[in-house]
Amino acid sequence: MELDIKPLGLPGEDRRPLIIAGPCSAETEEQVMTTARQLSKFGIKIMRAGVWKPRTKPGGFEGHGEKALPWLQRAKEETGMLIATEVANPHHAEKALEAGVDILWVGARTTANPFAVQELADSLRGVDVPVLVKNPVNPDLELWIGALERINGAGIKRLAAIHRGFSSYDKKIYRNLPMWQIPIELRRRIPNIKLFNDPSHIGGRRDLIAPLCQQAMDLGFDGLLVESHCCPEEAWSDAKQQVTPEILDYILNLLVIREEITTTESITMLRRQIDECDDLLIDTLAKRMRISREIGQYKKEHGMNIVQTSRYSEIIDKRGAQGSLCGIDPECIKRIFEAIHEESVNQQVQVMNRN
Numbered sequence: 001m002e003l004d005i006k007p008l009g010l011p012g013e014d015r016r017p018l019i020i021a022g023p024c025s026a027e028t029e030e031q032v033m034t035t036a037r038q039l040s041k042f043g044i045k046i047m048r049a050g051v052w053k054p055r056t057k058p059g060g061f062e063g064h065g066e067k068a069l070p071w072l073q074r075a076k077e078e079t080g081m082l083i084a085t086e087v088a089n090p091h092h093a094e095k096a097l098e099a100g101v102d103i104l105w106v107g108a109r110t111t112a113n114p115f116a117v118q119e120l121a122d123s124l125r126g127v128d129v130p131v132l133v134k135n136p137v138n139p140d141l142e143l144w145i146g147a148l149e150r151i152n153g154a155g156i157k158r159l160a161a162i163h164r165g166f167s168s169y170d171k172k173i174y175r176n177l178p179m180w181q182i183p184i185e186l187r188r189r190i191p192n193i194k195l196f197n198d199p200s201h202i203g204g205r206r207d208l209i210a211p212l213c214q215q216a217m218d219l220g221f222d223g224l225l226v227e228s229h230c231c232p233e234e235a236w237s238d239a240k241q242q243v244t245p246e247i248l249d250y251i252l253n254l255l256v257i258r259e260e261i262t263t264t265e266s267i268t269m270l271r272r273q274i275d276e277c278d279d280l281l282i283d284t285l286a287k288r289m290r291i292s293r294e295i296g297q298y299k300k301e302h303g304m305n306i307v308q309t310s311r312y313s314e315i316i317d318k319r320g321a322q323g324s325l326c327g328i329d330p331e332c333i334k335r336i337f338e339a340i341h342e343e344s345v346n347q348q349v350q351v352m353n354r355n
């Protein structure tokens with residue numbers, strides 16, 4: 001199904017990265033307001049905050065629900081920032097829209113469930129609101145695209161995708177494996193979709209936020225959704241991965257944004273040079289084989305063996321040392337010359353056997 005996607009209509013959309021930042025959860029009115037003021041001071045234009053929190057196990061903080069929506073409203077009124085929150089069902093969507101939430105996102109656990117996504121999509125029919133769809137918890141690109149199709153099919157055209165990584169049994173460096181090839185393939189399949197990266201839920205650790213943001217930028221992502229809290233250590237959810245607005249500002253200022261167009265142009269030029277080198281390599285190899293055949297003819301006329309071991313060793317040793325001087329691994333040179341020598345011998349065998 002071809003997706004019908006329009007620009008999100010968000011401030012800063014034409015520049016990379018488009019930033020959405022804010023706490024994992026709205027905990028108290030004070031925490032929401034303090035974080036909002038700090039984010040706004042650092043130029044953030046869109047704030048996120050979870051109101052309904054999907055938790056792996058019961059007993060944790062599951063969000064205040066509707067009670068927290070007025071806090072978000074107040075943050076919006078006071079700072080002028082737009083507000084984004086997660087919705088998992090029609091009731092959440094209805095309450096969030098009533099409270100003036102500007103952007104809805106679908107969480108990873110919801111995206112994994114087509115029934116839930118369809119219900120949510122149906123409840124949004126006739127509403128014009130940007131919806132950001134996180135990847136499902138499992139590495140299934142079709143399920144992610146399926147969720148985008150369901151929501152788009154309900155008439156939501158201001159649609160974007162958020163890459164938040166994929167759950168795995170043995171957690172190593174990352175809380176959720178990035179598996180970058182999946183969002184890259186999503187971009188190839190739906191070229192005009194805006195793609196956000198969520199380094200907080202991928203990394204699960206504060207110190208991984210900066211390198212993940214940079215990697216996302218280097219891979220051409222459009223935006224970043226980052227968890228930021230006025231007192232990260234005291235956060236009621238995802239405390240290890242949140243950064244203060246000040247640290248977030250520091251991280252964002254250090255980002256190197258390479259313009260895609262320049263990169264594409266310069267890489268085209270470099271590839272052209274590689275092609276020229278490869279042409280020269282083939283020409284040189286062809287010339288080498290012609291000479292080799294002449295040697296084969298000489299050996300045939302003088303009753304000599306094809307393989308002269310001492311000569312072969314000399315070539316391999318000499319070229320290996322030469323390669324090493326030019327920064328090429330001598331073992332690699334050895335493998336290349338072995339292959340060339342093998343072909344040379346084949347060509348000489350053919351000359352020898354010719355009548």
Ligand code: PEP
Nearest residue numbers: 024050107108109164201
């Ligand atoms: C979140 O953004 O706080 C969240 C719950 O994310 P995810 O759906 O990616 O786990």
Ligand code: MN
Nearest residue numbers: 024227237238
């Ligand atoms: Mn979180």
